[in-house]
Amino acid sequence: MSVAIRNLNKRFFVDGNAIPVLNNINLEVRQGEFITIVGQSGCGKSTLLKMIAGLESITEGEILRNGKPVTAPGTDCGMVFQDHRLLPWLRVKRNVGFGLRCSKAEREHIAAQHLQLVGLSDFANAWPHQLSGGMAQRAAIARGLATNPALLLLDEPFGALDALTRIQLQREVLRIWHASGATMVLVTHDIDEAIFLGERVVVMSARPGEISEVIPIPPGVGADRGSLDFARYKDRILKYFFADEKSREEYNI
Numbered sequence: 001m002s003v004a005i006r007n008l009n010k011r012f013f014v015d016g017n018a019i020p021v022l023n024n025i026n027l028e029v030r031q032g033e034f035i036t037i038v039g040q041s042g043c044g045k046s047t048l049l050k051m052i053a054g055l056e057s058i059t060e061g062e063i064l065r066n067g068k069p070v071t072a073p074g075t076d077c078g079m080v081f082q083d084h085r086l087l088p089w090l091r092v093k094r095n096v097g098f099g100l101r102c103s104k105a106e107r108e109h110i111a112a113q114h115l116q117l118v119g120l121s122d123f124a125n126a127w128p129h130q131l132s133g134g135m136a137q138r139a140a141i142a143r144g145l146a147t148n149p150a151l152l153l154l155d156e157p158f159g160a161l162d163a164l165t166r167i168q169l170q171r172e173v174l175r176i177w178h179a180s181g182a183t184m185v186l187v188t189h190d191i192d193e194a195i196f197l198g199e200r201v202v203v204m205s206a207r208p209g210e211i212s213e214v215i216p217i218p219p220g221v222g223a224d225r226g227s228l229d230f231a232r233y234k235d236r237i238l239k240y241f242f243a244d245e246k247s248r249e250e251y252n253i
Contacts, residue, residue, distance in 0.1 A: 001150035001183045003029035008061035020208035034184045036198030044209030045187045049153050078144035082156040084136040086128040093124040096142045114142035134165035154186040196222040212240050
């Protein structure tokens with residue numbers, strides 16, 4: 001699925017006052033591409049993801065999925081949040097199949113397929129509280145993929161995990177991306193994660209969020225976190241973060 005974001009603006013209204021969140025966002029995501037969006041907390045990147053999903057209204061501009069305006073959520077677009085949001089009263093396999101409109105037998109078959117995809121077949125009958133944090137996120141990814149979406153949106157899905165589990169799941173997501181063929185857009189504040197996963201990294205400024213630069217990551221660069229090339233791209237992105245911090249200090253924000 002392709003995504004086109006054109007002249008997008010977003011404002012929240014608090015006590016009658018307009019608070020700008022996103023300003024003049026223009027971005028094209030190609031079908032089958034993996035895009036990462038990086039920026040400081042509060043820059044509007046999660047709001048942007050929710051708008052792509054149809055979970056948040058647009059103030060001005062438009063978002064198109066496969067050329068059609070986004071007006072509401074749809075089964076062609078899945079979403080995974082930082083909090084796995086598994087339903088604690090349902091076993092893992094029923095969580096993965098939750099929301100599928102098909103027969104029970106087909107629902108169980110689809111759930112089993114996607115649990116196998118994320119390496120959780122042995123935990124199909126487990127309760128969510130019996131899973132580790134990383135396993136719960138795997139289950140959430142399986143649920144996000146269960147409807148066979150052409151587009152999967154990931155909103156800082158590894159933010160609450162320890163460093164080792166985070167790296168393991170980053171690798172898992174890349175494998176799933178290659179296996180599924182879905183277009184993926186991941187939001188993060190972790191620059192290493194953005195470079196490792198993204199074919200292109202979208203760098204956003206501090207609120208109101210604007211696109212500072214879209215940086216293509218050459219094949220192979222993201223795979224070696226200890227390489228000089230990886231360090232150069234990280235430094236290139238970090239400069240935007242430092243510039244935002246300097247601006248905040250100058251204006252006493």
